[in-house]
Structures are given as C-alpha cells and as structure tokens.
Amino acid sequence: xxxxxxxxxxxxxxxxxxxxxxxxxxxxxxxxxxxxxxxxxxxxxxxxxxxxxxxxxxxxxxxxxxxxxxxxxxxxxxxxxxxxxxxxxxxxxxxxxxxxxxxxxxxxxxxxxxxxxxxxxxxxxxxxxxxxxxxxxxxxxxxxxxxxxxxxxxxxxxxxxxxxxxxxxxxxxxxxxxxxxxxxxxxxxxxxxxxxxxxxxxxxxxxxxxxxxxxxxxxx
Ligand code: ATP
Numbered sequence: 484x485x486x487x488x489x490x491x492x493x494x495x496x497x498x499x500x501x502x503x504x505x506x507x508x509x510x511x512x513x514x515x516x517x518x519x520x521x522x523x524x525x526x527x528x529x530x531x532x533x534x535x536x537x538x539x540x541x542x543x544x545x546x547x548x549x550x551x552x553x554x555x556x557x558x559x560x561x562x563x564x565x566x567x568x569x570x571x572x573x574x575x576x577x578x579x580x581x582x583x584x585x586x587x588x589x590x591x592x593x594x595x596x597x598x599x600x601x602x603x604x605x606x607x608x609x610x611x612x613x614x615x616x617x618x619x620x621x622x623x624x625x626x627x628x629x630x631x632x633x634x635x636x637x638x639x640x641x642x643x644x645x646x647x648x649x650x651x652x653x654x655x656x657x658x659x660x661x662x663x664x665x666x667x668x669x670x671x672x673x674x675x676x677x678x679x680x681x682x683x684x685x686x687x688x689x690x691x692x693x694x695x696x697x698x699x700x701x702x703x
Contacts, residue, residue, distance in 0.1 A: 490518055490519060490520035490588075490651055491517065491518070491519050491520065491587075491588035491589065491590045491615070491650045491651050492519065492520050492521060492522075492523060492583070492587065492588070492589050492590065493510070493513050493514065493517065493519040493520075493521065493522040493523065493590050493592050493617070494522070494523050494525060494576070494579070494589060494590065494591050494592060494614065495509065495510050495513075495522055495523070495524050495525065495592045496525040496526075496527060496563070496570070496572060496575070496591075497525075497526065497527065498526070498527050498536050498543065498670065499524075499526045499527075499543050499546065499547050499670070500536040500537055500538050500543055500670050500674070501538065501543065501546050501670060501673060501674075501687060501691055501695060501700070501701075502543075502546050502547050502550045502670075502687065502688075502691060503668050503669075503670060503673055503686055503687040503691075504666060504668055504685075504686055504687060504688070505594075505666045505667075505668040505669065506550075507550060507551075507688070508663060508664055508666055509592060509594065509619050509663055510522040510524070510551075510557065510592065512619070512661075512663040512664065513590075513592050513617060513619065513661070513663070514556050516647060516661050516663075517590060517617055517647045517650060517659070517661065518647055518648065518650075518651070519556070519590065520556075521556045521557065521558060522556060522557050522558075522592070523558050523559075523560050523579075524547050524551060524557060524558070524559045524560065525559075525560045525562070525563055525575060526540065526543050526544050526547050526559070526561070526563065526564050527540075527563050527564075527570035528540045528563045528564045528565070528566055528567075528569075528570050529568070529569045529570055531569040531570065531571060531605065537674055537700070537701060538700045538701070540564040541564065542694075542698060542700055543564070544559070544561055544564045545694065546691045546694055546695070547559055549688065549690040549691055549694055550687075550688045550690065550691050552690075560579075562575070562578065563575060571604070571605040571606070572591070572604060572605075572610060573604075573605060573606040573607075573609050573610060573613065576589065576591070576610065576613040576614055577613060580613055585654065586654050587654060588615065588650055588651050588652075588653065588654050588655070589613065589614040589615065589654065589655060590614060590615045590616070590617050590650055590659075591610065591614045591615070591616050591617070592617050592619065593616060593617070593618050593619070594618075594619050595618055595619065595620050595626055598616070598618045598626075598635075599631070599632075599635070601635055602632050602634050602635055608638075611638070611642065611655060611656045612655055612656070613655055614655050615650050615653075615655055615656065615657045615658070615659065616657070616658050616659070617650075617658075617659045617660075617661055618658065618659070618660045618661070619661060619662075619663045620660060620661075620662050620663065620665075626639075626660050628640065638658065639658050642656060642657050642658040643657075643658050643659075643660075644657040644658065644659050645659065645660070646659075647659065647661070668686050668687075673686055673687060673701075674701050677695070677701035677702070678701065
C-alpha cells in the first residue's frame with residue numbers, strides 16, 4: 484500500500500464469505516470521500532457475532548487478496564485469520580494502534596447494518612478510544628437517530644461529525660456517516676445464488692469467481 488503521510492488510515496473488517504463488489508465500492512468510495520491514506524482489509528478468522536462461515540478462513544483470505552491485488556491504496560492484514568481466538572475488533576485495533584504513532588488517525592469503516600449491531604460487540608465503547616467510525620449508508624438501512632438503540636443514539640449525538648477533513652485532526656472518537664453508491668449486494672445472497680445453481684457473475688470480481696469454482700467453495 485502506498486500511504487500518503489498525515490492522512491487517516493481506513494480499516495475494513497468483515498467475514499468476506501465471499502468478498503464482493505459492495506465491499507470493494509465501500510473501500511474505494513471511502514478512500515476518496517474520507518481522504519484516507521489507504522484501506523487495510525481485515526478478514527475475520529472466527530467471526531463471533533454470527534454462525535460459522537461457509538468458506539474456511541484461508542480461502543476467504545485468499546479471495547480478499549485476489550480482489551484487492553494491484554490496488555495501490557489497499558493492503559490486507561491476515562492476523563485475525565491466522566490467530567486462534569475469536570476475531571474481536573477492539574483487540575485487533577489495540578494491536579494496530581500499538582504499531583502507529585499516538586496521533587495517527589484510524590477510521591473503522593462500517594456498513595450501516597454493521598453499525599446498528601455495534602452495541603452487541605465485545606467492549607464496543609472502547610472502539611471510540613481507538614478509532615473513528617465512518618458509517619456507509621447501505622440500501623434498506625438508514626441512519627435515523629430515533630431508530631437507533633439508545634446507547635448508540637447517545638454515542639452518535641455526542642460524536643457525530645460531517646466533515647471528513649476533521650477525521651485527520653484527532654486519532655479517534657468521531658462518528659461520520661457518508662453516502663456511497665447503493666449496491667444491494669450481500670454475501671448471503673451470493674451464497675444463495677450458488678446454492679440454487681444460479682450465476683452471481685458481475686456481483687464479485689472475476690478472479691474471485693474463478694477461485695470459487697476452482698476450489699468448489701459454495702458448490703450446490
Ligand atoms: P453476509 O451477507 O454474509 O452477512 P455481507 O455481504 O454483509 O455478508 P460482511 O463481510 O459481513 O458482508 O461485511 C463486511 C462489511 O461490509 C460490513 O461493515 C458491511 O456492512 C459492509 N457491506 C457489506 N455489503 C455491503 C454493500 N453492498 N454496501 C455497503 N457495505 C457493505
């Protein structure tokens with residue numbers, strides 16, 4: 484990743500079972516809209532908030548590598564996949580923080596569905612000590628304060644910021660909603676298409692599609 488100095492670093496975690504164009508546009512549009520130095524992709528090894536992924540972690544990691552290969556602003560962190568503990572964001576961010584300067588701004592990128600589930604995350608309030616959170620609006624999920632669980636609405640009211648440039652002024656603690664191109668693509672739907680024998684072509688990169696076929700990952 485060719486980082487630009489003095490800018491915030493974006494972090495995109497997920498199960499990526501499989502990675503698809505919704506994830507890629509989220510990262511690409513965040514890079515530009517939030518003026519990030521780059522985006523670090525972190526596939527989860529054992530995601531704690533959901534069932535066991537369909538594809539093993541090593542394959543999900545390989546698909547992320549294939550999808551982001553050659554992009555100068557993207558890099559992949561394989562620590563959660565290689566670790567033998569559940570993939571919690573706070574310990575991961577603590578580790579990333581320990582490798583950068585204290586004033587370096589980190590921005591956790593979340594789709595709005597992930598943001599709405601934040602209060603169920605392990606030590607979730609500590610996220611704000613470690614990173615900013617940028618929430619990408621996604622079809623079917625809007626960021627209406629009245630619709631948020633109370634603890635999240637309280638955090639949003641206290642931390643909301645609408646100027647991406649402000650993210651570089653402090654290392655952590657803000658919540659910034661930002662709009663991205665609405666792509667109603669989900670890994671769940673892609674897996675369902677494979678299971679039904681339909682083709683999800685063009686919803687995910689061709690190289691990832693080939694990898695899935697070669698390894699029979701979501702075979703009917
Ligand atoms: P699944 O359908 O298996 O739950 P997913 O497609 O939501 O998977 P995840 O790996 O769980 O993918 O998502 C990682 C991150 O990407 C989350 O923050 C999620 O909100 C976001 N995301 C996923 N799909 C989209 C999309 N189409 N547009 C914007 N953000 C997305």
